[in-house]
Amino acid sequence: MKRGFIGHGQWVPGNQVVLLENGEEFYPRLYECIEKAQREVVIETFILFEDEVGKELHKVLMAAAKRGVRVDVLLDGFGSPDLSVDFLRSLMDAGVKLRVFDPGKRLLGQRLNMIRRMHRKIVVIDGERAFVGGINFSHDHLRSFGPMAKQDYTVELTGPIVSQIHRFVIHAIALGAKGPSWFRRRLRATEPADIQEAGSAEVMFVTRDNRRHTDDIERHYRAAIRSARKRIVIANAYFFPGYRLIKELRRAARRGVDVRLILQGEPDMPIVKTAASLLYHHLLHAGVKIYEYCERPLHGKVALVDDVWSTVGSSNLDPLSLSLNLEANVIVRDREFNEVLWNNLSGLMDDKCQVIEAEQLSTEWSGWRLVRSFFVFHFLRYYPRWAGWLPRHAPRLQPPEAQWPQLTRTDAQSQPTITEHA
Incomplete structure (x- = not known):
């Protein structure tokens, strides 16, 4: 059963939903799916740290990009501030498209861009499988981190709801990049030909932003x-x-x-x-x-x-x-x-x-x-x-050079600046 875009906040039948508890269940399953990806991997995350979890994600994303999979990664500028140039440059050289939500410069060592963060944690693979939840990419979601390891959850989704989540994340990275025609071409190029029902669950994908879906x-x-x-x-x-x-x-x-x-x-x-x-x-x-x-x-x-x-x-x-x-x-x-x-x-x-x-x-x-x-x-x-009285600047998606100026070089791939879509 093929489905087009389904409006925000509508029930979508025919899905399978699997609960994944903590990094021990989430990370291995995600890496397995990325290793099998054939066309596309899109990741939105608040936190990506350059620890054992971040390095493993780095490895599987580079391998996917090198075999021709399109890989898009959106990071939050406040949540992921301390990645090294080597870590980022190697991803970019492999073909990974990196973008940063509301990058901010430090003042006296302190980060000032603390409010209106991109706090979502979403992964979509080949437009056919999605992960949505609260788990970031950091070692503190594994028990091996110690007494302060976090208790958390993500779900793995298959079925027609993935089409809606897929279009949402593509919209997040594509709106304004090259105009509506580019956006439509990207959707046609990446959307799977057919999304079959995978289970009996009705699922609604709900988001919060600072414009149309505030509550x-x-x-x-x-x-x-x-x-x-x-x-x-x-x-x-x-x-x-x-x-x-x-x-x-x-x-x-x-x-x-x-x-x-x-x-x-x-x-x-x-x-x-x-x-x-x-x-x-x-x-x-x-x-x-x-x-x-x-x-x-x-x-x-x-x-x-x-x-x-x-x-x-x-x-x-x-x-x-x-x-x-x-x-x-x-x-x-x-x-x-x-x-x-x-x-x-x-x-x-x-x-x-x-x-x-x-x-x-x-x-x-x-x-x-x-x-x-x-x-x-x-x-x-x-x-x-x-x-609502707090600063209402419109956060922007920008290339990684806006957060890490050391990445700038004459042959660096140009990536578009995108205003917040939500």
Whole structure:
């Protein structure tokens, strides 16, 4: 069954969705697929480090490019600032097309381009297979990194939804490059002739940007929470959502839904736990159950509602992801996938989490902290508004020389400057 472009935020039937947990499952599977690529590999990532994971990706991408596969890599200028000239030059010499989202220069050693980041983590191979999730290309997504290795998830997708994801990433790197005709030629040249149904899952690809889709991911979360009748489980690394989402969680718990949050107990940044804990009083006293994941830092951005609805992606539930960054999630309607995710999260809650009790807060929280929590909670009503006051420059995709001037040379391949498409 051949499909053309399907509009943003529409359910697409006939897909297979496979959950990949942590780098141990994601990286080997991705490298295997890249090694089998015949036409094209497109990667968008927030972080690419020049460590053992980055070097392995470097090797498989160079091999693919040298055998004639078109390889496009989009990096975020803030998330991937410290790659060496040799690392980048060897990719470019092999034929890999590199672009940087909003490159920024340092001032006194500090990076200033901190807001409105390209936070998506997407890979599309031959227009037939896609990976979407929260895992970056860095050693800290492997257990061998040590106690601070991150717990995270990605999904592998096959089926008609890949056509939509494919066109999205091509649009991200191509819009404005050589005009609409070039864009259409690129799509015709890279889109597979036929995308067959691969499974029974209905999938929606949802993105967040600073123009047309400013709150799409949050709206889908809220709609799913409102529809819940049995259970809600949200595992999210950076939890400080808007007032409306918190209100929906409290309402769901009060009408008898089993609402569970899995949050960081051993955070990679202490402020993450401090911020989330300011909301505990309001959530617990409405009946929401809170689990702090204590084995290592939680980096996942996943959720499930009842027995069918699930989501996996790059979007945290905090002001950066919900109001500033470019994000991408997939939402899945499929009982089998929901059960797989439920079993995984149940294992975390049963074996690796500490349950936070309301009685605990009553004895530990001072009167001042309760007052502070009250004001923080109501402050959340307004953060989408004040987030709009922050600088609204239009981030640009630029060639790697804009981030690493040392790459400039007279025979360097010219790559176009592209304005943010989303």
